[in-house]
Amino acid sequence: MIKRMIYRAAWEKGREEAGIRALRESGQAVRLVERGELMTAAAFTWRGNLFLYYECMDREVAPDEVAGAAVPYLADWPGQAEPRKWILMIDVFHFNEPASAEHWLRKAPVERRAGRVAHLKPDMMASYIYYHYQLQEERAFHGDKYEIIAMHENLLFGYQEFPKVIEEPVVPGRLQTKGTPENWADSRMDLHFQPWDDDGYLYFKQIDQIFAYYIGDVQEMPGKTDSQKESGSI
Numbered sequence: 001m002i003k004r005m006i007y008r009a010a011w012e013k014g015r016e017e018a019g020i021r022a023l024r025e026s027g028q029a030v031r032l033v034e035r036g037e038l039m040t041a042a043a044f045t046w047r048g049n050l051f052l053y054y055e056c057m058d059r060e061v062a063p064d065e066v067a068g069a070a071v072p073y074l075a076d077w078p079g080q081a082e083p084r085k086w087i088l089m090i091d092v093f094h095f096n097e098p099a100s101a102e103h104w105l106r107k108a109p110v111e112r113r114a115g116r117v118a119h120l121k122p123d124m125m126a127s128y129i130y131y132h133y134q135l136q137e138e139r140a141f142h143g144d145k146y147e148i149i150a151m152h153e154n155l156l157f158g159y160q161e162f163p164k165v166i167e168e169p170v171v172p173g174r175l176q177t178k179g180t181p182e183n184w185a186d187s188r189m190d191l192h193f194q195p196w197d198d199d200g201y202l203y204f205k206q207i208d209q210i211f212a213y214y215i216g217d218v219q220e221m222p223g224k225t226d227s228q229k230e231s232g233s234i
Contacts, residue, residue: 002039002055002098006089006150006157007063009050010075019073020045020210026069029054032061033213039104040214041066042159044115046207050074051115052086053148053159057101089150089157093132095143099170106146106216112162113212116204119194120154131180131187139173140180142166154194158204 011019029041032054039055043066054066063086064071076083098104120128132149134140145165149158181187193202 002057002101002104003060004091004098004148005052005054005056005061005063006091006148006159007052007086008089008152008155008157009070009086010077011048011050012073012075013048015073016045016048019050019070022069022073023067023210028068029066029211030213030218032066033215034218036215036219037061038066038215039101040212042113042115042212043067043210044207045210046115046117051157053115055098055104087152089152091148092129092151092156093136093149095136095147096145096167096169097171103170106214108165110161110214113209114160114162115207115209116158116160117207118156118204120156120192121194122154124192125151125154128192134175134177134179135184137173137175138177138180139169141184142168156204
């Protein structure tokens with residue numbers, strides 16, 4: 001069974017550039033994909049934050065296995081008995097979910113894998129989850145198969161693939177209710193987001209990719225050199 005994992009970390013001040021370089025050069029993620037332990041692995045960076053998205057195939061892979069090369073450059077997170085480098089972000093919305101490895105394999109080439117971020121107003125976080133869980137589990141309408149949105153505090157991180165794949169979920173919804181507004185605009189998502197400081201724009205903004213690997217690319221292209229794989233250009 002495929003398990004999707006999303007983690008957030010924070011770069012130590014002044015060490016982001018070196019950390020990104022170490023991450024790109026390590027080859028950890030691509031080796032896990034080549035071995036079939038991960039189906040997809042991607043990393044993104046934004047304003048001192050590092051985000052990991054990956055899809056576990058047969059076991060739950062720890063973030064240190066995917067991006068351990070970045071750990072010496074990461075700050076500690078408080079909040080537990082032992083300091084942490086990685087914060088597990090909570091899945092708060094997806095249109096689709098893996099029913100099996102075969103169901104989740106990409107059936108057409110992916111042109112681009114993207115990460116994006118947004119901030120919710122703190123007093124609107126519960127409302128955001130409420131509306132999106134209804135939409136998700138009532139299967140109110142269909143959307144991007146591989147899109148997922150995760151949350152830590154009031155920060156949202158979203159993973160997407162392009163071109164989008166729109167299809168009916170295989171896994172049945174968990175709600176029998178009909179609470180999703182017929183017109184999604186009535187949920188007033190515009191009231192849920194904090195405007196961006198630089199331009200007042202709402203909603204999500206794209207962020208920089210460090211690497212992105214997919215099992216169908218690295219296993220079908222044995223002629224790729226190690227440097228090409230490690231660059232995240234696959």
